[in-house]
Amino acid sequence: MGKIPEIKSHISYVRERQLTTVTFNNSFATLPEVFYTKQSAAPAPNPAWIATNTRLASELGIDPAFLSSDAGLAMVSGQKLPQGADPLAIVYAGHQFGGWSPRLGDGRALLLGEVAGYDIQLKGSGRTPYSRGGDGKSAVGPVIREYIVSEAMHALGVPTTRALAAVTTGESVFRETALPGAILTRVASSHVRVGTFQYFYANNDKKALLTLANYVIDRHYPDARKAENPIQALYAAIITGQAKLIALWLKFGFIHGVMNTDNCQIAGETIDYGPCAFMDDFDPMKVFSSIDQQGRYAWGRQPHMAHWNLARLGEALSPIWGTDEDAAVEGIQTTLEAFGTAFNTHFQNAFAQKLGLNTPNTAFQETTFQTMATQSVDFTLFYSHLRRLGTGDHQSQFTALFNDKAAAESWLEQWHATKSENGVAPDESQALMKAANPIYIPRNHRVENAIQAGTAGDYAPMYRLIEVLQNPFEQQKGADDYEDAPKPTEVVQQTFCGT
Ligand code: AMP
Ligand code: MG
Numbered sequence: 185m186g187k188i189p190e191i192k193s194h195i196s197y198v199r200e201r202q203l204t205t206v207t208f209n210n211s212f213a214t215l216p217e218v219f220y221t222k223q224s225a226a227p228a229p230n231p232a233w234i235a236t237n238t239r240l241a242s243e244l245g246i247d248p249a250f251l252s253s254d255a256g257l258a259m260v261s262g263q264k265l266p267q268g269a270d271p272l273a274i275v276y277a278g279h280q281f282g283g284w285s286p287r288l289g290d291g292r293a294l295l296l297g298e299v300a301g302y303d304i305q306l307k308g309s310g311r312t313p314y315s316r317g318g319d320g321k322s323a324v325g326p327v328i329r330e331y332i333v334s335e336a337m338h339a340l341g342v343p344t345t346r347a348l349a350a351v352t353t354g355e356s357v358f359r360e361t362a363l364p365g366a367i368l369t370r371v372a373s374s375h376v377r378v379g380t381f382q383y384f385y386a387n388n389d390k391k392a393l394l395t396l397a398n399y400v401i402d403r404h405y406p407d408a409r410k411a412e413n414p415i416q417a418l419y420a421a422i423i424t425g426q427a428k429l430i431a432l433w434l435k436f437g438f439i440h441g442v443m444n445t446d447n448c449q450i451a452g453e454t455i456d457y458g459p460c461a462f463m464d465d466f467d468p469m470k471v472f473s474s475i476d477q478q479g480r481y482a483w484g485r486q487p488h489m490a491h492w493n494l495a496r497l498g499e500a501l502s503p504i505w506g507t508d509e510d511a512a513v514e515g516i517q518t519t520l521e522a523f524g525t526a527f528n529t530h531f532q533n534a535f536a537q538k539l540g541l542n543t544p545n546t547a548f549q550e551t552t553f554q555t556m557a558t559q560s561v562d563f564t565l566f567y568s569h570l571r572r573l574g575t576g577d578h579q580s581q582f583t584a585l586f587n588d589k590a591a592a593e594s595w596l597e598q599w600h601a602t603k604s605e606n607g608v609a610p611d612e613s614q615a616l617m618k619a620a621n622p623i624y625i626p627r628n629h630r631v632e633n634a635i636q637a638g639t640a641g642d643y644a645p646m647y648r649l650i651e652v653l654q655n656p657f658e659q660q661k662g663a664d665d666y667e668d669a670p671k672p673t674e675v676v677q678q679t680f681c682g683t
Contacts, residue, residue: 206246206259208268208297208304212374215399218384218392220272225262225294226310226320230354233257234324234366234643235331235650237348244300244348244371251349260349260369262294262309269296273312277386278379278446279496281480286386288379288446289314292321295375301403303375304348308367323363324352325635326681328646330368330457332634336626336653337454342432343425344454345372363639373453376400378497379446385500393504404451415505416519423494423523425452430490431530434483435538436625437463437563441473441679443481448493459679462625464669466556466563472628472679487527494523537620538567539599540613541606548602555595559586562669564625570599571617572659622656624666628676 212220236256238248250256258264265271273290280288291314293307307330308322327350337344353365376396384392401408401418411417429452433440440447441459449455459473468484476482481489498516505512532544539552556566562585569582586592603613626649634646652666660666670676 206250206266206269206299208266208270208299209301210268210270210297211399211403212274212295212303213270213272213297215395216392218275218389219396220274220295221313222271223273223294223312224271225306228261228263228351228353228355228365228367231257231261231263232352232354234327234350234352234638235347235646237335237346240346240348240371244302246299246348256349257351259296260306261351261353261367262306265296271296271306273314274375274380275314275383276377276379276446277383278377278444279382279493280444280446281476281478284386285446287314287383290375291315291318293370301373303370303372305370305372305375306367307370308353308365319357321353321355321357321365322367323357323359324366324639325363326458327366327368328635328638329460329631330370332631332646332649332653333457333460333626334370334454335650336656337438339654339656340432340436340622340625342436342438342454343429343452345370345449347371364641372449372455373451374400374403374449375455376450377446377455378448378450378493378500379444380450381497381500382445385503388503390503393500397501397504400450413506413515415501416515419498419501419516419519420522422450422452422497423520424526426490426494427523427526428452428530429454430487431527431534433486434531435534435620436622437466437483439463439470439472439481439483440486441471441476441481442681443486443489443493445493445496448490448497458681461628461676461679463563464628464675465560466553466566467560468553468557472676474678474680487531490527491520491523494520534620537616539570540603540608540617542608542612542616543606545602545606548598551598552595555586555591559588559591561585564622565667565669567617567621568623568667571614571621618657623659624652624656624663626653627666627668627670628679629670629674630666632676 236252241248241251271294273294275289277286278288290312293305294309296304311320331347331350334344334347338346347368348371349369351367355365356362357365397415397418401414405418405421408414408417408421439461447456461472463470463483469479469482471479471482498520502512505515535549536544565585569578572578583589583592630649634649637645652663
């Protein structure tokens with residue numbers, strides 16, 4: 185294949201007008217019009233704050249005082265955008281639960297532009313040409329969920345989109361009942377998805393595919409340009425990012441719930457906190473989402489499904505691979521093989537760390553999973569008590585997690601033996617576990633509680649939860665309740681997209 189034409193001009197073409205304190209660049213808006221539709225936000229009759237993330241604002245170079253001002257509220261409710269913001273809805277396609285949808289796109293979201301290289305997007309801001317039957321709006325519940333969980337994921341060290349602000353619109357949206365309407369301001373490295381590539385692949389638009397690949401290389405993977413085959417290097421880099429990401433999801437018991445190709449982001453960030461959940465009792469086939477009847481996106485199936493999504497991406501890249509079709513197919517398959525190895529390395533290392541081992545022991549890991557599953561052990565407490573075994577009454581609390589005390593004692597014996605065999609120094613072992621085993625995760629019942637209170641206009645539980653989850657690895661005074669597994673009456677069995 186010939187040299188990929190540079191699209192640096194797109195990136196550096198900065199439509200930049202200083203206004204108050206936010207300056208938007210719009211690299212996406214400089215792409216050809218087949219990529220998006222310009223669209224403004226729906227009116228919001230009475231915008232009001234739910235939350236602002238002043239820490240993230242500072243990281244982006246946005247003046248927190250501006251963000252919290254009336255002008256900031258007008259911006260994040262889509263009512264009065266700073267000049268230079270150029271709102272648009274991006275088109276994409278995707279496989280949803282394995283079924284092909286030829287045109288999805290931002291049906292309830294608008295990209296305002298970029299600040300400090302990050303996309304600033306309003307989610308819930310009204311209809312777009314991609315809304316299909318939907319109203320383009322969000323209810324307050326999913327906005328609160330995404331705010332809490334995405335910020336918690338960030339604090340856990342998992343690549344993710346972020347939440348800059350959340351507001352109510354003053355309008356009701358109708359789901360099963362009337363609910364307060366809300367808008368989340370999402371921040372992401374970009375909003376390009378596997379489904380964005382699939383859209384142009386399905387439309388036989390080779391030119392747009394190449395433009396998109398170049399855009400992604402320039403924006404996320406500039407090293408790929410130096411490779412002999414930049415498309416292959418781009419694909420390899422995306423594969424590496426997904427392998428790392430999914431291993432982190434598993435490490436913390438996270439279940440995304442809707443790993444469709446349109447929710448698989450090219451920059452390797454977790455995106456779309458719909459029916460996501462963290463598992464309580466360990467069960468590799470655990471599913472929460474009400475729509476995932478077959479368990480397609482169960483905790484333990486996530487690596488498999490990421491691999492499937494990446495195979496779809498490979499297909500979509502085939503027309504621009506730069507070789508004849510047979511060679512492209514072979515090149516794509518060979519490149520994709522790296523996923524399994526990369527994922528396994530991250531996964532084994534992460535779970536070794538969680539046990540305070542400096543090298544993985546696959547046989548003992550297998551035993552551990554088996555024991556956790558048969559004993560219905562709470563995943564997070566298992567590891568967080570383990571890291572604190574020598575202190576307080578964590579030994580008895582650890583044992584109490586098991587159905588059967590003898591099984592706990594037998595497992596602990598094997599664990600001590602494995603650590604000796606591993607030769608890890610006690611201090612190092614402790615440090616490994618402290619860094620890998622959070623004490624606080626966004627427990628489903630806590631998130632649900634924050635959503636219910638927030639829907640009734642009381643955001644205090646949401647604020648407190650956000651505060652605790654900012655330091656998930658540090659024991660916090662007065663936060664014991666946030667550590668606890670749900671009582672039987674509090675267990676969340678199912679989550680809903682709520683869209
Ligand atoms: P999701 O399952 O949240 O990733 O969304 C899948 C597709 O449905 C995307 O194209 C969304 O933009 C669209 N969508 C979800 N909710 C709505 C809504 N309330 N109005 C319009 N489109 C929506
Ligand atoms: Mg989505």
